[in-house]
Amino acid sequence: MTNYFKMSISAIFATNDNYSPAVDKTNLDDYTSSPNYFVHQNATATTGGITLGFAELTGKTTDHVIVKNKSSTITVTAGWTSASVAKTQTVGPGKFFVIPDITLANGLSLAAASSTAECEVVVVAA
Amino acid sequence: MTNYGKLSISCAFGTDSTFATVLQRVVFDDHLCTPTYFNHELLLASDAGTELAFAELPTITFQYCIIKNLGSYDVTANWWISAITSNNQVIGAGKNLVIPYAIIGTVLVRKIKLTAATGKTVLCEVFVVFS
Numbered sequence: 001m002t003n004y005f006k007m008s009i010s011a012i013f014a015t016n017d018n019y020s021p022a023v024d025k026t027n028l029d030d031y032t033s034s035p036n037y038f039v040h041q042n043a044t045a046t047t048g049g050i051t052l053g054f055a056e057l058t059g060k061t062t063d064h065v066i067v068k069n070k071s072s073t074i075t076v077t078a079g080w081t082s083a084s085v086a087k088t089q090t091v092g093p094g095k096f097f098v099i100p101d102i103t104l105a106n107g108l109s110l111a112a113a114s115s116t117a118e119c120e121v122v123v124v125a126a
Numbered sequence: 127m128t129n130y131g132k133l134s135i136s137c138a139f140g141t142d143s144t145f146a147t148v149l150q151r152v153v154f155d156d157h158l159c160t161p162t163y164f165n166h167e168l169l170l171a172s173d174a175g176t177e178l179a180f181a182e183l184p185t186i187t188f189q190y191c192i193i194k195n196l197g198s199y200d201v202t203a204n205w206w207i208s209a210i211t212s213n214n215q216v217i218g219a220g221k222n223l224v225i226p227y228a229i230i231g232t233v234l235v236r237k238i239k240l241t242a243a244t245g246k247t248v249l250c251e252v253f254v255v256f257s
Contacts, residue, residue, distance in 0.1 A: 006145060007137045009192060009222055011253055013164040017130050026166055026253055028194045031220050038139040040150055064221065066135065068154045087213060091226050095190070096135060096154045098224035101200075101216045122137060122152055 005038065005124050007031040007064060035063050039123040045076045049111035054104050054123060061103050063124040068096040071117035079109040131158035131255050133190060158189060163256040171201045171240035171248045178252060179237040189255045191225045191238060193217060197248035204239040
């Protein structure tokens, strides 16, 4: 059975809070693929950091990973290893991070700057 | 004058190409209040690397940078997390990179660089919001 994945991204910039009329509005072309894995889960980042292992995806190159920091006050640092290089990215409160084409060699780590921060994670892999 | 921005990502996972049957659908929104700068343009990545700099802007916070690879070949994106350190990430054909980046930057970090493989050029769509 073939699976199908679609990602749509839109952005609006306006001078009023109902976004109409928009000064600029962008709908990026949809991205589509036929992945084998689609993982969607919540995770609580701690100051010591947690690691989402995704054991079944080890060594596979991801299609896209999305990390949404659901905290309104606490910053989260996402960490991953790709091509043997450890990388990190700050994800501010309420923000999301989308990264393509990484190999989850040691899973995905999420560390809160203080206390704990709820995150929502989507991983799509071929 | 107050400006407003909104970024949305939706993704769907299903078993048919028309997505008439969706097994999972996830929507992420981020409402941005008072962004001061909004840039949206097409950028042709070359094998020597093509930079998009925002040196004309004052010291500000970089809220989001979205890079969409519109071409048929990989592109490597570099973004600076300090004056001397950059992150890099391959973006496959058709794929998206969304960087949420909050730093009060110096001139040196207010840029991105897109590099194509040797002998290739790749059209990318870039969207940046600063506050």
